[in-house]
Amino acid sequence: MPLPTNCLTGNTKMVDTHAHIDGPEFADDLEAVIQRAKDAGVKKIFVPGICRKDTPHLLEVCNAHPHYLHPMVGLHPENIMDEDYHHTLDELEHIITSPSSTPIIAIGEVGLDFYWDDTHKQEQLEVFEHQILWAEKYDLPLMIHSRNAHSELMELMERHRDSNLSGVFHCFTGTDREAHDLLTFPNFMLGIGGVLTFKKSTLREVVKHSIPLSRIVLETDSPYMAPVPNRGKRNESAYIKSVAEQLAEVFDTDFDTIAHQTTENASKVFKKVTFFDKN
Numbered sequence: 001m002p003l004p005t006n007c008l009t010g011n012t013k014m015v016d017t018h019a020h021i022d023g024p025e026f027a028d029d030l031e032a033v034i035q036r037a038k039d040a041g042v043k044k045i046f047v048p049g050i051c052r053k054d055t056p057h058l059l060e061v062c063n064a065h066p067h068y069l070h071p072m073v074g075l076h077p078e079n080i081m082d083e084d085y086h087h088t089l090d091e092l093e094h095i096i097t098s099p100s101s102t103p104i105i106a107i108g109e110v111g112l113d114f115y116w117d118d119t120h121k122q123e124q125l126e127v128f129e130h131q132i133l134w135a136e137k138y139d140l141p142l143m144i145h146s147r148n149a150h151s152e153l154m155e156l157m158e159r160h161r162d163s164n165l166s167g168v169f170h171c172f173t174g175t176d177r178e179a180h181d182l183l184t185f186p187n188f189m190l191g192i193g194g195v196l197t198f199k200k201s202t203l204r205e206v207v208k209h210s211i212p213l214s215r216i217v218l219e220t221d222s223p224y225m226a227p228v229p230n231r232g233k234r235n236e237s238a239y240i241k242s243v244a245e246q247l248a249e250v251f252d253t254d255f256d257t258i259a260h261q262t263t264e265n266a267s268k269v270f271k272k273v274t275f276f277d278k279n
Helices: 030-039 055-063 077-082 087-098 121-138 148-158 175-183 203-210 237-250 255-269
Strands: 014-016 044-047 069-071 107-113 144-149 167-169 188-191 216-218
Touching: 014 237, 014 255, 030 044, 030 237, 044 055, 044 144, 044 237, 055 069, 055 087, 055 144, 077 107, 077 121, 087 121, 107 121, 107 148, 107 167, 121 144, 121 148, 144 148, 148 175, 175 188, 175 255, 203 237, 216 237, 216 255, 237 255
Parallel strands: 014 044, 044 069, 107 144, 144 167, 167 188, 188 216
Antiparallel strands: none
16 A cells, blocks of 8 residues: 655654543643653644633643644533533634634534433534534534434534535444445544454454545544553553554554554644644
């Protein structure tokens, strides 16, 4: 499999497109976690926002590591009812539009989650669509969370099919059919993480048969879902190497090809990030 034509050979490394590295789980050893990620070949880490109250800290953490940690801003579906979400949306939009030394690279983590219950289904749909409109208005990609909500996700996305939307369907673990549905949105990638390495996971077969490498980005979703051989531990960006190694097996190719192609894929979505530089 040839390497992407516009990659700088020997310089492009892996990108963790989704890591909650601003969370309390990393408060005691953040610098060590970041250094381990760099040592493992992680070139950049993208940090999703999930609520209003944590966003200032997220931005502070990213500002302390410019050009390496890149912030997103969004209201996660599980956090919608924690605050007055109308006020929260206003405040988050103000953050998105405010000048910053570390620009917001995406709207996320946003989406739908009906795993536990769908009591606030309408509120989730309202908030998600509101943030989709941000993505269209400000020409930013979406980092989309979807859990037990595929049909609702597709119905809502269909209404925006003809817009300029791009992004990542985060933490994909679905079926061949679901992969096919999501891949009909040509400017979106599927985020693949630690579940790919789980012994009983069906994701390897779905990836092999239904998802081209040209549509995959790497992610950890740390501190959650650490890949084998670190399953059960706190996940961190350095462990993304295990996901890339598993992808190399699935696609019967070498590790460097996976690193190059997934970074190239990320560069097509996250236009505010400089990927191919001399650092």
